[in-house]
Amino acid sequence: MSQVLLVEDDPIVRHAYTKVLRSGGLALETACDGEEALEKVRGGGFDAVVSDINMPRLSGIEFLRRLRELSLDVPVVLVTGGPAIETAVRAVEYGAFRYLTKPVDIEALLDAVNRAVQAGAERRRRPAPAAADGTTLDGAIDRLWMAFQPIVSWSAGTVFGYEALVRSDAAGLRDASAILAAAERSGRLRDLGRAIRARVAAAAPGAPDGKLLFVNLHASDLADEALYEASAPLSVHARRVVLEITERAALEGIDALAERLAALRALGYRLAVDDLGAGYSGLASFPALQPEVVKIDLSLVRGIDRSPLQQRVVRSVTELGRELGARVVCEGIEAAAERDALVALGCDLLQGYLFARPERVFSTPVL
Missing domain, CATH: 3.40.50.2300 (Response regulator)
Structure with a gap:
């Protein structure tokens, strides 16, 4: 029951x-x-x-x-x-x-x-990922690859950047949520984070010139000293990388957070609050992160053309981002009506299946 x-x-x-x-x-x-x-x-x-x-x-x-x-x-x-x-x-x-x-x-x-x-x-x-067919987390990490989804500027009619989304060819642990859940349960988030950053770094030279790369970062990755090494694979490309820190994970437990964020910016990284609207920390993470980018979760985007409340929330977040000097990206757009509603609210940077699905290559959608 x-x-x-x-x-x-x-x-x-x-x-x-x-x-x-x-x-x-x-x-x-x-x-x-x-x-x-x-x-x-x-x-x-x-x-x-x-x-x-x-x-x-x-x-x-x-x-x-x-x-x-x-x-x-x-x-x-x-x-x-x-x-x-x-x-x-x-x-x-x-x-x-x-x-x-x-x-x-x-x-x-x-x-x-x-x-x-x-x-x-x-x-x-929901069953624990990979248990049924014997796939191990090590096997999934070994077979990781990155799918890239474009983020477009609607006003300019161009690609603004690409989000790197983790995938694996290992049966049973193919998508990001399953891989992340397995890493959390086994205490292997650090290993997973390092592997993801290495894969993005390997793909970065093939990205179109001038386009930013958005890379998801679990809050626990901020405690990994390897992240701050100037010689680390991703650090070489830091000036074109935006680190998306998901607001689903708490930041309170990270020692010397301000110093760590300053070190990342000194390397050239920009920071983004990811999944705004999907987790628990929400706007409370703004003072700590002072992000250059804010990404509004699909839960606030889906059906926004039919929801005055969602429209008011997104308008408020967009205006706040503008006041703080942060760019706002709206995720999960699947319908033209959602796109039009967001554009009417002042949103310009858009991402979702309406424009392109994640692919192994850096695709250019027709706008």
Whole structure:
């Protein structure tokens, strides 16, 4: 039976929601506030969480932020009696599954929670990469290759740069998410990061002149001293490389972060906040990174032509980037309507299947 955690400080509302969710066949645990909920989450086993936003000690938004430090995957349905653009924006930043306003329709609540449960259960049932066919992480790393997807400037009608996306020819560990998950579980993120940077460096001479290369960097890579060596393979090309630091991974645990970022810039690297809108750190990473580039995640882009809320969020991020002197790239564009909506919001740098799929070669899309 699916396990759901309900976080609600009002005993009357908590009792009502408990009846509704249990009547839908869900196994339920409850918590009176965010602190108690975090303790229960640490025990694991939940397919979804339902949380109020306005709570004492720890708000639902702060609870969600801290939950993302424990789990990036468990879906969270937020409920509020006082909807506001600020909390909606932060809910999106921290990866909320749904954002419901009180009074909540019973069917809408059940539908949202059941959808969240399905998503959470699917993630928990997902088999560990490569175990079935015996593929090892070493084998996947040995057979790594990079696929390059163009980032276009819509106003100029040209390619601005290319994102390097990791792939492998090893059966069972072919895509980035599977390879990264295997490296995280086995404590091999450093080995994976070094291999990726070496592959990009090997491909860099074949990139069109003047085009930037965007390379994904896990936050833990910042603790790898090899990253800062002037003789490292990628450092040779640093002045045309943008290091994308995913906001899914926390930066707080990196010692001497400011000094490390300064060292990277001294080598010639530029920095980008990646996946803005998909993880938990969100805009909080801006002061630490002071990025030259901000990449808006596809979760904020997909269907933006039909979502006034997404449009307001993207417009705000674009204006903030402009004020801070950072370029904004919108990822995951698949439809012309999405492209047109983003252009109308002032976005110029665009990336997605609408323009080109990732390929082994540096392709030039027709704009």
